[in-house]
Amino acid sequence: MAAMVLRRDEDLLTGRWAGLVMLAAVLAGCGNDDTQEVVGGATMGSTWSVKYVRHAGLADPGQVRREVEGILGEVDRQLSTYRNDSDIERFNALPGDSCQAMPASVLELIGVGEKLSVESEGSYDLTVEPLMNLWGFGPQGRQEKIPASAAVAEVMQRVGHQHLRIDGERLCKDAAVEVDFNSLAAGYAVDIIAARLQAMGIDNYLAEATGELKAQGSKPDGSPWRIALEAPRDDRQVAERVIEIDGYAVSTSGDYRNYFLQDGRRYSHTFDARSGAPVLHDLASVTVIHPSALMADGLSTLLLILGPQRAADYAQTHDIAAFFVERADTGFVIRSSPAFERLVGAKN
Incomplete structure (x- = not known):
């Protein structure tokens, strides 16, 4: 696995660091945006957005909005806890x-x-x-x-x-179990939205829901959709890595937003079902690139649960394109799986 070290940002200790997460906004292109349409709204306690290239005869933004809101409403009726x-x-x-x-x-x-x-x-x-x-x-x-x-x-x-x-x-x-789809629902919704866009003849788009996203084709000027993975900084947002995606989904899971501290230990909302407790390892976030947003969503959660070594082994064994950030005494250790480097390394 490729690795590098970033300096420690003290905001991590108070939970304000956004981690290595996907910026929902696409990095700006240099072409004319007249044919790029943008729609969005609220969903699942967060937001959704669709950016797409509109040619003559394609759906107008109002029609796209209605289609997406219909999909998200159905997902909510079926999967919301x-x-x-x-x-x-x-x-x-x-x-x-x-x-x-x-x-x-x-x-x-x-x-x-x-x-x-x-x-x-x-x-x-x-x-x-x-x-x-x-x-x-x-x-x-x-x-x-x-x-x-x-x-x-x-x-x-x-x-x-x-x-x-x-x-x-x-x-x-056979027992009073309760199912929670929070690690899959947003990715599933993005896949359904992407399929609906393509059925409507929209071949160039970036669809996102609660940070899970999928891109296809290119922007109006022919340049690729570019997604930034954000590095920890205490002064400004910095794109530590910028990746170009076409036909792939991207999902990031992290432990830095929903947690509490007790007796000097961090307890996050990421649970290992075998122990019945939040994970206590040093893996702070995982980004996964996969053709399916559903699988990217689930796999990023799975890898975050497993921790640094088990996650690295799993990604290599299953040929998963994964990007990890791990806490260390001297800073943040950043690693990427061989599949990640093969997929994005040559052109990013």
Whole structure:
């Protein structure tokens, strides 16, 4: 893996460092923007945007907005853990030994989650919502502090993908598990948006939701879509690495925004389902590039959970294009997988 060291930014200690994250705004091009349309709005507690090149006969921005908002509304109705009437929250409210008919999208994501759980030896799991609530990070979280070991042990009886099974068009559970799609939903939505844009004849676009994004084609002047990975700086934003993407999705997961400190230790919203606790390693963020935004989203979370060495081994074994930033005593160690360097190294 390629590696380099960045100096430490003291803002990291107070959680204000944005990390090595994707800038939602695309770096400015040098061409005429008259044919580049931009639409956006709010979704999933954050924002979405679509930039696309409009030629004669293509959809106007209002039509694109309606299509995207329709997709995001459907994703919210199916996958949101913040509304009681969503498909997944109605399932979560059921007791053990229950089944519920589910849309194909839910069953697809359950299958992806099971695959990632098996490949991570159980560290990644879609059923950690009760743990997140217990530690204060979930939709029903009430406090941010270390819970009693007995409380963790009780909740762990309701955690584990092995308690889920698909029966035809139904999702079933043999324990009162609760499913949380936060590590997959935005990426899934971006893939659906990208597919809809292409079905509308839009071949040059950058679609983004809550920071997960996918780009296809080029900007109006023919230059590629360029995404900045931001380096930690205490004085201004600096693009540590700028990558060009065409036909790929990009996702970043990090532990620097949602966490609490107790007794000098950082406890983030990133959970290892095997331990029932937030991860305590020094891997601060992971960026993944993949043809599927859904898989980029899930894999960036999985790698962040695994920690520096396990994540590096997984990325190499599975040929994942991944970019890591790790805390160290002397600064930040930045590493990239061989697949990442093959994909972007030659031209970025």
